[in-house]
Amino acid sequence: MGNRKIPAEIEQVLLDETAIQARVRQLGARISADYAEIDDLVLVGVLKGAFIFLSDLARSLTIPHEVDFIALSSYNKGVVSTGAVRLIMDTRSSVTGRNVLIVEDILDTGYTLDYLIRIFQARNPASLRTCVFVSKPDRHQVEVPIDYLGFEVPDEWLVGYGLDYADRFRTLPYIGVLKQEVYE
Amino acid sequence: MGLRDDVARVLIPEDELQARVAELGQEINALYTDGDRPLLVCVLKGAFIFLADLTRHLEMRHEVDFMEISSYGAGTESTGVVRILLDLEQSIEGRHVLIVEDIVDSGRTLAYMARNLRTRGPASLRICALLSKPSRREVDVELDWVGFEVPNEFVIGYGLDYAEEYRNLPFIGVLKENVYAMSG
Numbered sequence: 001m002g003n004r005k006i007p008a009e010i011e012q013v014l015l016d017e018t019a020i021q022a023r024v025r026q027l028g029a030r031i032s033a034d035y036a037e038i039d040d041l042v043l044v045g046v047l048k049g050a051f052i053f054l055s056d057l058a059r060s061l062t063i064p065h066e067v068d069f070i071a072l073s074s075y076n077k078g079v080v081s082t083g084a085v086r087l088i089m090d091t092r093s094s095v096t097g098r099n100v101l102i103v104e105d106i107l108d109t110g111y112t113l114d115y116l117i118r119i120f121q122a123r124n125p126a127s128l129r130t131c132v133f134v135s136k137p138d139r140h141q142v143e144v145p146i147d148y149l150g151f152e153v154p155d156e157w158l159v160g161y162g163l164d165y166a167d168r169f170r171t172l173p174y175i176g177v178l179k180q181e182v183y184e
Numbered sequence: 185m186g187l188r189d190d191v192a193r194v195l196i197p198e199d200e201l202q203a204r205v206a207e208l209g210q211e212i213n214a215l216y217t218d219g220d221r222p223l224l225v226c227v228l229k230g231a232f233i234f235l236a237d238l239t240r241h242l243e244m245r246h247e248v249d250f251m252e253i254s255s256y257g258a259g260t261e262s263t264g265v266v267r268i269l270l271d272l273e274q275s276i277e278g279r280h281v282l283i284v285e286d287i288v289d290s291g292r293t294l295a296y297m298a299r300n301l302r303t304r305g306p307a308s309l310r311i312c313a314l315l316s317k318p319s320r321r322e323v324d325v326e327l328d329w330v331g332f333e334v335p336n337e338f339v340i341g342y343g344l345d346y347a348e349e350y351r352n353l354p355f356i357g358v359l360k361e362n363v364y365a366m367s368g
Contacts (some may be wrong), residue, residue: 004243045232047250048273055236058352064187066348069228071250071270089252089270092229093348167247171239 010176017173023150028060040098041065049105049162053133068092100125105162107135110144157183191357198354204331209241218245222280228252230286233343234314249273264292281306286343287315290322
């Protein structure tokens with residue numbers, strides 16, 4: 001994947017493929033160790049952004065687990081303060097009594113993940129943790145516990161490895177900074 | 185670790201799999217241009233790992249979207265008609281659509297999905313399947329790209345599961361008979 005041309009809209013590569021893959025393997029090793037004695041782990045990927053991270057993370061795990069997905073859409077700008085999102089597709093299987101690990105590509109304001117934690121907590125899982133690939137501390141509006149974090153990143157428009165700009169650049173194998181002129 | 189112990193043999197090792205996915209990516213690169221802006225459609229859950237690796241090789245502008253389906257029950261299986269639980273986020277009218285599939289078995293569901301999407305008036309509709317089991321085919325469905333033809337065995341890994349397990353194996357393996365015979 002390394003020889004793909006970098007699009008002109010990318011200012012610079014923030015995290016290259018090698019750094020990303022090394023970090024995913026570290027996270028995978030930690031999660032495999034932490035859950036070694038625990039049965040019934042379910043990784044819940046948040047569509048669309050988390051699918052690439054989830055595909056690499058799952059492959060780095062040495063422990064049995066299930067993979068599930070949820071899809072969300074936001075209601076409108078008016079409800080941003082509660083982070084309420086519309087669950088347009090719920091997990092296929094029940095999480096009650098099981099060990100849930102929510103897998104997200106990015107933590108920005110934190111509203112969405114905070115909301116997800118609350119709705120999953122209400123389903124009485126045996127445990128609930130979060131795994132976030134990149135977090136933008138400068139953007140956080142609400143405190144959300146991150147149990148496994150890939151990288152802290154600056155407050156810039158990032159694309160690639162699941163992150164998009166209007167659905168573009170999502171599948172770049174690295175994380176790049178989008179040129180300001182593209183989104184302004 | 186239980187995961188690998190249940191593999192009778194490796195059918196397609198990881199390096200062969202990755203090389204073939206890269207080749208498929210190059211062939212797809214040769215076909216579409218930035219202006220075509222193809223939409224890659226993934227039917228969950230099985231194809232998400234293949235999609236994540238394949239799209240990281242793509243060089244033209246493209247987007248990804250997901251569908252989730254479930255069977256209506258035993259009586260309807262011969263028609264391939266399924267219930268759509270999560271539909272595409274966007275309209276595909278006039279778009280170049282590429283269905284990304286993990287495995288084509290009887291072909292019934294895929295044939296139905298292709299019929300369903302064709303009714304929406306895409307500019308083109310193609311199918312890229314990682315694996316195909318020709319000996320199991322019951323309906324004709326034209327595959328534009330096939331990664332590997334595989335024999336009629338219980339294959340797992342790289343997205344393919346047995347009872348939700350083994351999806352994360354980075355290779356394609358054959359499941360030991362005693363694993364599925366036990367719980368059958």
